[in-house]
Amino acid sequence: MRILLVEDNEKLIALLSDSLRQAGFTVDESVCAEDAYAALDVASYDLVILDLGLPDEDGMDVLKTMRFNRNSVPVLILTARDMLDQKIKGLNAGADDYMTKPFESEELVARVRALMRRPAQSHDIYLRLGRVIYDTVARQAEAGGELVRLSNRETSLLEIMMRASGKIVTKENLEMQLYGYDEEGSANSVEVLVHRLRKKLDQAKADVLIHTLRGIGYMMTDKEHGQAH
Ligand code: CA
Numbered sequence: 001m002r003i004l005l006v007e008d009n010e011k012l013i014a015l016l017s018d019s020l021r022q023a024g025f026t027v028d029e030s031v032c033a034e035d036a037y038a039a040l041d042v043a044s045y046d047l048v049i050l051d052l053g054l055p056d057e058d059g060m061d062v063l064k065t066m067r068f069n070r071n072s073v074p075v076l077i078l079t080a081r082d083m084l085d086q087k088i089k090g091l092n093a094g095a096d097d098y099m100t101k102p103f104e105s106e107e108l109v110a111r112v113r114a115l116m117r118r119p120a121q122s123h124d125i126y127l128r129l130g131r132v133i134y135d136t137v138a139r140q141a142e143a144g145g146e147l148v149r150l151s152n153r154e155t156s157l158l159e160i161m162m163r164a165s166g167k168i169v170t171k172e173n174l175e176m177q178l179y180g181y182d183e184e185g186s187a188n189s190v191e192v193l194v195h196r197l198r199k200k201l202d203q204a205k206a207d208v209l210i211h212t213l214r215g216i217g218y219m220m221t222d223k224e225h226g227q228a229h
Contacts, residue, residue: 001116002026002043006036006062007051007078012101016049019105020112033057040066044167045073046116049108052079052090060093067094070128074115076108127162130207130222134162143204153178154197161197161210161220170217194218 003020007013008031017027028043030036033056040048048066052059063075074096079086087098096115099108127134132148134141139155141148150158156178160169174190198210207223 001046002028003112004028004030004036004039004043004045004048006030006033006048006054006059008032008053008055009051012051015105016108019109023109023112025112031055033059033062036062037065040071047112048073048075049112050075050077050095052077052086060090063090063093063095076111076115127159129162129165129220130224132158132162132201132206132208134159143201143206146204148200148204148206150197150200153193154200157193157197158201161218165220165222166225168213168217168219173217 001024003025005013005016005020005027007016007029013029013031017029020027028039028045030039033054036048036050036054039045050059050063054062059077059079063077066073066075075094076097076099077090077095078099078101079090080101090098097111099111125135125137127136131144132141133143136159139159141150141155141158157174160174160177171187171190175187178190178193194210194212201208201210209221209223211219211221213219
């Protein structure tokens with residue numbers, strides 16, 4: 001479980017990182033908003049701990065930008081501003097929890113654990129890519145307002161690929177996620193499934209591409225970002 005800690009106070013960074021690492025989490029540290037954006041761009045996190053008083057940007061704007069960019073990672077806000085309206089603003093902007101300084105690091109670790117038990121996609125039940133909007137609750141995909149008819153397993157594949165859009169998903173990983181222990185899954189059946197999904201998405205003019213990375217796996221992008229990867 002990987003956490004991004006966005007905090008500019010060195011003492012607090014040291015204290016929190018220590019407690020979180022002792023609790024078994026992997027922690028990356030960002031000391032400003034610019035740093036945080038860079039980290040969010042390259043890594044995927046299970047949780048972001050976000051200070052509101054950052055040197056270059058208000059943490060609330062960082063949160064809004066993350067949510068605007070459809071990043072639905074759970075966010076725990078840290079702040080000295082203990083006013084109620086700030087808390088409400090934070091929760092409305094898509095924060096999952098709020099802690100006001102000063103606090104005990106044990107309490108922070110406990111809250112972190114609680115947040116990680118929640119489903120990560122609680123903020124946005126829709127995944128979007130190209131013209132596809134995928135409803136993770138109804139498990140239905142639409143392209144340009146038209147329902148895309150998919151089998152159960154094609155739907156699972158689409159969801160996995162959309163969640164990882166722009167990133168490589170290995171064939172082994174797909175095989176593991178798509179087929180249970182007692183089912184006949186193979187690299188070949190994954191290929192067939194990808195082929196079928198690709199065809200249906202093409203027919204629906206979904207404007208998304210599933211790239212094949214030979215010997216590695218697949219990556220889904222929207223058409224605009226084409227073959228550039
Ligand atoms: Ca601060």
